[in-house]
Amino acid sequence: MKPFCSPFLVGAALAVSLGSATAVLAETPNDQLIIGTSLAQVLSLDPQQGTEVKTQEILANTYDRLVFSDQTDGYKIKPQLAESWEVDDKGITFKLREATFTSGNPVTAKDVVFSIVRLLKLDQSAATNYKTAGYTADNIEGLVSAIDDKTFRIELTDKVIPEALLYRLAMGVSSVVDSVEVEKHVKNGDYGNEWLRTTAAGSGPYTLRRWTPNDIVLLEANKDYRGGAPAIRRIVMRHVPESQAARLMLERGDIDIANALTAADVRTFETKTGFVIDQVKTGGYYVLAMNAGREALAKPEVREAIAYGINYKGIADTILGSYGRWRNVPVPEDWAGAIANPDWSFQPEKAKKLLADAGYPNGLSLTLKTISQTPRVDMATAIQASLAEIGITVTIQQGNGADIVAAHRARDFDLLLPQTGSFMPTALGSLDNFASNPNNAKEANNAGNFVWRSAWDIPDLNALREQANRERDDAKRLDLVRQIQEKFIALKPAVLPMFERFEPIVVSGRVKGYSGHPWSLTRIEAVTKTDAP
Structure with missing residues (x-):
């Protein structure tokens, strides 16, 4: 750096x-x-x-959404631009409060429709959580409507329950944009993207x-x-x-405020007066992405060897600290429905045998790409060292966010260190990144899908996730959540969760x-x- x-x-x-x-x-x-x-x-x-x-x-x-998730009150969904809403068997109807954009234009239901349609029509990674819920560029205009200036309605699909839709509407990608201003800056059918990339049109x-x-x-x-x-x-x-x-x-x-400190520097503030450490639980993970499109990494035995070849405890103790804790199951351990961790601890001899059984008795060489950012650079170095002990030679390539994200979305990597979040504080919210891939074909070009980026084909796991997402009975849904986790572990994932991800923020008193x-x-x-x- x-x-x-x-x-x-x-x-x-x-x-x-x-x-x-x-x-x-x-x-x-x-x-x-x-x-x-x-x-x-x-x-x-x-x-x-x-x-x-x-x-x-x-x-x-810079923007408002219809609703937001209140982290100070158990992540409850609360009104923002919406004054109230009603849920029925087929959809959700919102009444909007009086508000204006910074341009002076009033916020109307038309702007909400425009924003949601725009999200799906742009069809970038930001739309992923809506697409997994059954909303697409082709059907979205028939599923959202402005009943009048202050009444917005969105229909439910057969792939989402009302609670999960509300949490999607609370995401940053659901920000309501000023349709009047954005439409003035549309170029070549880009939905105003070139203009909105560097400015703001919010309320x-x-x-x-x-x-x-x-x-x-x-x-x-x-x-x-x-x-x-x-x-x-x-x-x-x-x-x-x-x-x-x-x-x-x-x-x-x-x-x-400092929110990009190393774990060691965060610890220095534990005994200093005049500072508060806010450790934010994201529901997401630090992940080792393996490209299953590569010959070696397509083999479950190689992926499992890597899972046994990482010193999770050592990384957690010496590098992550307040940034995370060891967890190889893609549901935080204290969330409803979470299963116990598998025995993927650092076991070099077991890892070597798995490599030999897969046809690599002399090991192999791989490249690991990572963003030059705390704590991922130090994690990459530690992974490089522990995999060397099982016979895997790792070359690290650091880059800026644009380079590494682009490589991830283009399937241009062997190993890569991304991070995930959870769009809602439930097991299904966390699992969505790890168990969703409806079409693994390269020509599908579904770069917004986390699993697709690793070319990991999981039709049965994806079907189970879809079943859980539309199940309205809480007990049945939790049982499906447990089944998804068990199947995920059994498949030796190409998207290996390593550590639950926290965001330590040090704040002046x-x-x-x-x-x-x-x-x-x-x-x-x-x-x-x-x-x-």
């Missing part, structure tokens, strides 16, 4: 000039929230396209003032927001990928009301700051 060399813009200098650097070391103003983070994966600000973790935090504050508590890739994101309070202007006038997200630099900035008061969201949809509108002690 390149060394950190850009001085941070803080204090009065930030308010005066956003284009010039300063070396001033001062406490951040009470009306500004300064976040030190990694912006390496922020590739597009189009809410129906951008799915990366840091992108979601930007979208959460959220903040407006986008500036985004410079791998440098800065600047959000300004929306003075006309329906709930009143937020107390924090300005949010600055700065690209500080080097953990030590971010730690020193936080200690000096140059930033208020001056910041009040900040609560990290499991989907990174953290809203700042209710956050305040106090004077430095």
